[in-house]
Amino acid sequence: MRNKDSATASSPVAATRPGIGIWLAALGVLIFSFTLPGTEYGLEDLDPYVIGVGRSAAASVLAAIALLSVRARRPRGREWGALAVAAAGVVFGFPILSTLALDRGASSSHSAVVVGLLPAATAVLGVLRAGERPSRAFWLAGAAGAACVTGFALIRGAGRFSAADLLLFGALLAAAAGYAEGGRLARDMPGWRVISWALVLAAPITVPVTGGLLATTHPHWTGHAVLGFGYVTAFSAYLGFFAWYEGLARAGIARASQVQLAQPVMTLGWSWLLLGESIDAVTVLGAAGVLVCVALTQRTRVRRAPSAFPVVAGTPTMDGRASRDGDHRGALHGRQADRS
Numbered sequence: 001m002r003n004k005d006s007a008t009a010s011s012p013v014a015a016t017r018p019g020i021g022i023w024l025a026a027l028g029v030l031i032f033s034f035t036l037p038g039t040e041y042g043l044e045d046l047d048p049y050v051i052g053v054g055r056s057a058a059a060s061v062l063a064a065i066a067l068l069s070v071r072a073r074r075p076r077g078r079e080w081g082a083l084a085v086a087a088a089g090v091v092f093g094f095p096i097l098s099t100l101a102l103d104r105g106a107s108s109s110h111s112a113v114v115v116g117l118l119p120a121a122t123a124v125l126g127v128l129r130a131g132e133r134p135s136r137a138f139w140l141a142g143a144a145g146a147a148c149v150t151g152f153a154l155i156r157g158a159g160r161f162s163a164a165d166l167l168l169f170g171a172l173l174a175a176a177a178g179y180a181e182g183g184r185l186a187r188d189m190p191g192w193r194v195i196s197w198a199l200v201l202a203a204p205i206t207v208p209v210t211g212g213l214l215a216t217t218h219p220h221w222t223g224h225a226v227l228g229f230g231y232v233t234a235f236s237a238y239l240g241f242f243a244w245y246e247g248l249a250r251a252g253i254a255r256a257s258q259v260q261l262a263q264p265v266m267t268l269g270w271s272w273l274l275l276g277e278s279i280d281a282v283t284v285l286g287a288a289g290v291l292v293c294v295a296l297t298q299r300t301r302v303r304r305a306p307s308a309f310p311v312v313a314g315t316p317t318m319d320g321r322a323s324r325d326g327d328h329r330g331a332l333h334g335r336q337a338d339r340s
Contacts, residue, residue, distance in 0.1 A: 021251025028244025041228025089178020126253030145293030183248025191245030
């Protein structure tokens with residue numbers, strides 16, 4: 001039996017491979033790139049707080065079902081604190097603040113550019129919280145990407161930031177904290193469980209608040225409202241994090257987060273295609289600059305830090321590390337989940 005377990009831990013699927021992590025992060029970014037247009041759809045007929053809070057409440061139901069289906073063990077000790085930080089950022093902070101910014105006049109394309117600063121903020125928090133040490137070249141490439149999106153936002157905003165911009169900056173800082181803490185925790189807990197427990201942890205607040213909002217705001221569930229709310233619930237608030245947190249854990253928070261520099265470009269495309277927003281020469285130049293910076297960050301080196309959480313020795317995970325879960329991270333590939 002030991003031989004079989006050892007073989008599993010050292011198999012190509014089980015090994016930590018930053019390349020796979022980058023692809024997983026890219027899948028998460030693709031899913032998240034529809035978030036702002038989806039939110040715009042919902043705002044046509046729904047109160048912004050219904051979207052900002054309600055999507056997390058609805059997603060918590062999916063999360064509870066997923067956790068119960070595998071009888072996942074409860075988080076322990078410091079994991080609860082990390083989950084609380086992740087929940088504050090990605091369950092409350094970003095959804096509410098970004099939705100309010102859109103409701104206060106920021107377009108989906110403009111919001112995408114401002115939120116394009118998120119990779120730089122996530123990289124900084126990755127250094128502070130996860131102990132990663134990016135190279136100087138990495139910081140230069142990331143700073144160039146941040147400069148591109150900041151300059152773009154200022155040009156489009158006639159040289160100033162609006163109240164909606166301030167909400168967007170708050171949203172990106174909240175998301176960066178949630179990404180860094182969730183990615184740190186995902187080194188020792190499967191990424192899908194990180195977001196699932198974060199949503200369940202927040203459910204005692206999000207569920208009753210959503211019930212009250214639905215009773216007092218009289219929402220109109222038109223086709224666009226259902227489509228937008230359904231997308232940000234199932235994908236933006238939940239399924240997208242399956243790939244995203246796993247990508248952060250495998251490739252490293254600082255490096256994987258830089259893939260998100262491409263998100264503004266994709267969101268601009270969806271905003272043009274789905275919302276009819278115009279794309280001008282400045283947008284094209286900004287997009288080109290962002291893509292170059294993404295390529296440069298992937299050619300730099302980031303030193304990884306050891307796991308931030310104590311683990312039970314001898315229990316392999318999907319990447320060959322010991323796990324507190326008591327099960328292989330390969331549970332996502334058909335292994336039986338921890339029933340303790």
